[in-house]
Amino acid sequence: MVQQSGSDEPEPAGLAFVRMMVREFVRDVRYPTALTVRYLRCDGCGQVTTHSTDQRSISIMPERELTAAPPEAVCDECGHAQPRMVGDELPAEMTVTCVGRRYRRIRAGRSRRPCGQEFAVPATAPRVLCLWCSTVQPGPGEPANP
Ligand SMILES: [Zn+2]
Ligand SMILES: [Zn+2]
Numbered sequence: 001m002v003q004q005s006g007s008d009e010p011e012p013a014g015l016a017f018v019r020m021m022v023r024e025f026v027r028d029v030r031y032p033t034a035l036t037v038r039y040l041r042c043d044g045c046g047q048v049t050t051h052s053t054d055q056r057s058i059s060i061m062p063e064r065e066l067t068a069a070p071p072e073a074v075c076d077e078c079g080h081a082q083p084r085m086v087g088d089e090l091p092a093e094m095t096v097t098c099v100g101r102r103y104r105r106i107r108a109g110r111s112r113r114p115c116g117q118e119f120a121v122p123a124t125a126p127r128v129l130c131l132w133c134s135t136v137q138p139g140p141g142e143p144a145n146p
Contacts, residue, residue: 014086021091037129039090039122040073044080048090048125048141055081076136077127092120096128100135 022036038051051073072081073088098115115133121140128139 018089037131038073039125040088042075042080043082044075045078047077048122049075049077050129052076090122092122094123094140095120096140098130098133098135099137100130100133102133
C-alpha cells in the first residue's frame with residue numbers, strides 16, 4: 001500500500017479506481033489473507049516485476065528539517081527503487097496456477113504438498129509471486145524456450 005506522507009496531499013484521482021480494482025480482486029478470490037503483490041514495469045530492468053517492498057528515504061537537511069521522500073517501490077528482481085505513480089500498477093488479467101509448495105504451518109521449510117492456488121497476474125510478467133506461498137515462479141510473460 002502507498003502510505004500518504006502528509007495529510008495536505010490531495011488524493012490522486014486514480015486511487016479510487018485502484019481501490020475498486022483491489023476490492024473486486026479480493027472479493028473474486030475470497031482469500032482476504034493473501035499477500036498484496038504489485039506488478040509494476042521496472043525502470044531498472046525494464047521488465048514487469050513484482051514489487052513487494054517499499055523503501056522510503058528520509059534525508060536530514062542542514063537546517064535539521066526532516067524531508068521524507070514519497071515511498072519508492074523496490075523491484076524484487078533487480079532491486080531498483082522507483083517512485084510510485086498513479087496508475088503504475090498493472091492490471092492482473094490472467095490467472096495462473098501456482099507450481100510452488102506450501103510452507104509448513106508448524107515446522108520450518110516447505111511441505112511437499114503443492115500449493116496449487118490460482119492467482120491473477122499481468123500477462124506481461126515474466127516472473128510472478130504466489131500470493132499464498134510466496135513462491136517466485138515463471139509467469140505468462142516469460143520468453144518462450146526455443
Ligand atoms: Zn527491476
Ligand atoms: Zn503458491
